Amino acid sequence: MPKNLLIAQSGGPTSAINASLSGIIQEAMRHSEIGEIYGAVNGIEGVLDRKIIELKSQFPTQKEFELLECTPAMALGSCRFRLPALDDKPSVYDEISAIFEEYNIGYFFYIGGNDSMDTAHKLSIYFTREQRDVRVIGVPKTIDNDLPNTDHTPGFGSAAKFIATSMMEIIRDCEVYYLDSVTIVEIMGRNAGWLAAAAALPHTVGCAAPHLIYLPEAPFDPEEFLKDVRRVQAQHKAVIVAVSEGIRLADGRYVSESMQSGMVDAFGHKYLSGVGKYLERLVAERIGCKVRSVELNVLQRCAGHMLSATDITEARKLGAHAVRFALIGETGKMVVLNRVSQQPYLVRTELADISQVANLEKTFPTQWISPEGNAVTQEAFSYLLPLIQGDVSYPTRNGMPLHFHFEKNYVKPPVRRA
Amino acid sequence: MPKNLLIAQSGGPTSAINASLSGIIQEAMRHSEIGEIYGAVNGIEGVLDRKIIELKSQFPTQKEFELLECTPAMALGSCRFRLPALDDKPSVYDEISAIFEEYNIGYFFYIGGNDSMDTAHKLSIYFTREQRDVRVIGVPKTIDNDLPNTDHTPGFGSAAKFIATSMMEIIRDCEVYYLDSVTIVEIMGRNAGWLAAAAALPHTVGCAAPHLIYLPEAPFDPEEFLKDVRRVQAQHKAVIVAVSEGIRLADGRYVSESMQSGMVDAFGHKYLSGVGKYLERLVAERIGCKVRSVELNVLQRCAGHMLSATDITEARKLGAHAVRFALIGETGKMVVLNRVSQQPYLVRTELADISQVANLEKTFPTQWISPEGNAVTQEAFSYLLPLIQGDVSYPTRNGMPLHFHFEKNYVKPPVRRA
Secondary structure (H helix, E strand, O other), rough: OEEEEEEEEEOOOOOOOOHHHHHHHHHOOOOOEEEEEEEEOOOOHHHOOOOOOOOOHHHHHHHHHHHHOOOOOOOOOOOOOOOOOOOOOOHHHHHHHHHHHHEEEEEEEEOHHHHHHHHHHHHHHHHHHHHOOOOOEEEEEOOOOOOOOOOOOOOHHHHHHHHHHHHHHHHHOOOOOOOOOOEEEEOOOOOHHHHHHOOOHHHHHOOOOOOEOOOOOOOOHHHHOOOHHHHHHHHHHHHEEEEOOOOOOOOOEEEHHOOOOEEEOOOOOEEEHHHHHHHHHHHHOOOEEEEEEEOOHHHHHOOOOOHHHHHHHHHHHEEEEHHHHOOOOOOOOEEEEEEEHHHHEEEEEEEEEEOOOOOOOOOOOOHEEOOOOOOOOOOHHHHHHHHOOOOOOOEEOOOOOOOOOOOOOOOOOOOOOO | OOOOEEEEEOOOOOHHHHHHHHHHHHOOOOOOOOEEEEOOOOHHHHHHHEEEOOHHOOOOHHHHHHHHHHOOOOOOOOOOOOOOOOOOOHHHHHHHHHHHHHHHEEEEEEEEEEHHHHHHHHHHHHHHHOOOOOOOEEEEEOOOOOOOOOOOOHHHHHHHHHHHHHHHHHHEEEEEEEEEEEEEEEEEOOOHHHHHHHOHHHHHOOOOOEEEEEEOOOOOOOOHHHHHHHHHHHHHEEEEEEEOOOOOOOOEEEEHHOOOOOOOOOOOOOOOOOOHHHHHHHHHHHHOOEEEEOOOOOOOHOOOOOOOHHHHHHHHHHHHHHOOOHHOOOEEEHHHHHHHOOOOEEEEEEEEEHHOOOOOOOOOOOOHHHHOOOOOOOHHHHHHHHHOOHHHHHHHHEEOOOOOOOOOOOOOOOOOOO
């Protein structure tokens, strides 16, 4: 009897994560070595709760795959649950293993970011140690683009495209008045400046704005910031600033920290927000001109109406390749993108040891930041531009985008243990 | 010698305001009774500063008009300057009149909202009183949709489409986690709930969310709000709330007021922001679940990548009709849209006395709000849906939208007074 395949999605939403899911399902359907195709609802937590649904029958035609690929945020739901250390609580692993046996799972794909790769890593170690033939492959996604050993991550390109487009439009909006003003645009990215750097892409089409860009990789000095703003304002009345949520002072503290409650999420990450508001108040108090802060917020990670075709194509391919790699016996690996040529832009799908990805962060290269720490270089644009190219059309109803929804009927295990 | 035409734009940005500008220029170019076509940079302030540019030569082909029409925010720049009362400071009017004489202006078009219509109104009274043949026509624009005597205003449809689409995507984003959460989406609109009502449009495609909608036209009670949230949370773990920036308590105070500095703009309007943050803190303190607020902010008024074709077509037509009305001798009027049929949707361009528009607000009908004050009725959807239909394609460069820019070379008056 062929082994079955199980897919789960985890971490924070992106608008390309369902393209990877689509790629996995489509590829798996082509191989008779694979039996049923299951999805776990709400990540590894859903596995433990046996919230398992059958996927194949939900794709009668190619149209459903196309709809899934332009639907933002994990269609299978997500979780923020992290598996305990292997030796701390082996019972959880035994439980997952038993459920996998019940459902005859031979292939497990986890689509997620740094934290999800930690889960995939631990599971692959467990199954190898227990000599169980369950192949575990990680499929990357994160708008933050902070996974190492891959040129970039699916989800980043579409988020970058939304940010660059929004910046173009915010620039138009800010320039209409003939008065001194400062607009601060706060962008996601946690400790990595990749997304905030994308806010500078309007420079490549001749815009002077955003005039100042601050990334977490360069220490932030509020006094230097005020000097920067005053200097720019002498030339351009409407100063536009792009700032990463994760900028820090020279002593390592988050700039937004004084504004925060000190909350941390399940992974111990500081809950960040508010750097835009903080800088808004700083400008109001110290410069006193008209000032506004704009938080792109969740829109930048779920804008399914503004997908990068490059991103969606790559996300789908990574999913498909993950299946092929699993079929030839790979496990404990993550599929990655290797940029083999810049012009023309060309990427190759490869494998990386998941241990070299889990829990690690790839930050923005400091040599791509200006010495003053308030701009990015041409190298950054060369890196970023190919990732936001191409549009993806999407079906609409009543003038709004249509989205894909799974029927979430949980299935009983096909094979009962005696 | 034919009289010349002057156009200016004013108030807050919309993404349809340049379509009206395009309509005026295109129509004016068809009539030999009109000589030069001028634009004033930065509204009536630009007129006073003689920041006047020549427009005809900047449109060598139809392509430039198409680019202008998908460029958000006034391409001629804006101002927030309000003319003093006629009898308070007649010298300003005499100055404008002298400038109009220098440039031989016989037609003046002011594209703007309530406040701009006040300026157009005063000017038309002045010119009539002084027996000067300058025809003044107001062309409406405002995302707030709060102008009376017109079925709706250009700019509203595109903003509504962006809001409805963003809500669809925020719903996808919020539903991925299996935990109690509240997401509050703050929407513009000042004292009118039209835009916030558009956030409910996902209901027409089968979404249960947003589960609660609060408009300025229904008094807001924080305790009732908490009850509403708790009730919804029992059914849907991820509660999504759409709230207008202008909601008020029963005593008339803005809900956000306690959070504000009491700042007012040049027109004495309260500077509003922060109701989303206020409700976020309220939920955090009183309910204690995961909570986030999302401010759509300026994105909703400048999203040139998400235009309603209906909106852009109507905005262009209103501009064109304004020119035709001026040519047959009308003055002191605003062009308006009259919905003559709902199915099929059909609007007629008509004229309204500008005195019946200036400084007045048209708010959302209270009979379209549920008795509980937390939802909108089917009538609202029937009204809103036609306004967000159709897409407008836009040219791109480097994966970002291209925008139109005027060459801003100020021209000397063609006719010098002796």
